[in-house]
């Protein structure tokens with residue numbers, strides 16, 4: 502017979518499910534089903550190595566069953582045995598990178614171009630930095646950063662293994678970026694440290710061991726400070742993509758709302774990626790209102806392959822293009 506959860510664990514689970522259900526606009530039992538998906542893995546072919554994408558794809562398809570992801574070139578959902586991929590020679594050689602498919606969205610939303618100066622603020626282990634490098638054929642000037650020293654080693658390993666060319670690797674806490682970094686960028690990714698609710702697998706009894714509303718508030722304050730600092734490093738006309746793997750509006754819509762309300766030159770844009778699991782960001786939640794353009798952000802509702810995720814694209818309007826505040 503299944504062990505009954507401790508009353509404190511049950512209360513925590515109920516609180517989590519009530520919040521997730523209200524964000525996703527489903528019943529709590531449906532939220533529980535959505536958040537109990539187990540490990541969902543996809544794989545991206547890395548075009549930065551010497552072998553062609555076609556050669557790597559043929560090897561990948563010989564290992565296990567995969568299905569092309571329609572909205573992301575060179576990426577596949579793993580339908581068969583994940584281990585067959587993670588323990589393969591192509592994986593050891595850095596020819597493929599395994600991640601949750603939602604993590605492909607920020608790189609695409611960045612739309613990085615060769616020749617640009619690009620900053621990835623919370624970079625380790627480097628999956629999204631490697632995707633950005635792949636999208637530009639290693640032809641952008643890519644600066645990677647992570648605020649936690651211990652995480653830089655893993656980042657360096659991924660950079661080396663996948664053949665990612667970088668101009669700099671720094672250890673600056675994102676909230677102090679504008680104080681320690683004397684450079685501006687065409688595109689910035691802030692894939693922020695978050696409470697990670699999207700990765701919680703409720704089929705595991707300990708899934709919410711570290712989940713508390715206090716942690717959400719603490720993260721929200723950090724994310725807001727990191728976003729404000731990041732925006733200062735963005736060139737006029739440049740693009741900042743903000744993403745998290747969490748569900749909480751306090752960590753998603755709220756920091757972006759703060760940024761756009763305090764910066765007349767910050768404009769939320771559609772992310773431009775057609776993901777079937779994508780829903781608009783929230784303009785209202787539990788009595789709180791957020792900037793109406795947050796509807797252009799994307800919230801990913803979990804599915805067979807995607808974990809819960811949030812992505813928002815913000816442009817720094819050049820002088821002369823800023824709204825005057827006048828109404829028609």
Ligand SMILES: C[S@@+](CC[C@H](N)C(=O)[O-])C[C@H]1O[C@@H](n2cnc3c(N)ncnc32)[C@H](O)[C@@H]1O
Pocket residue numbers: 604622623624625626627628629630646647648649652673674675676692693694695
């Ligand atoms: C969600 S993970 C980033 C994943 C990464 N972008 C990728 O695609 O592989 C968040 C990262 O933020 C880093 N981090 C935590 N606090 C930070 C801070 N104050 N400033 C910058 N980075 C921070 C963590 O070390 C962690 O590596």
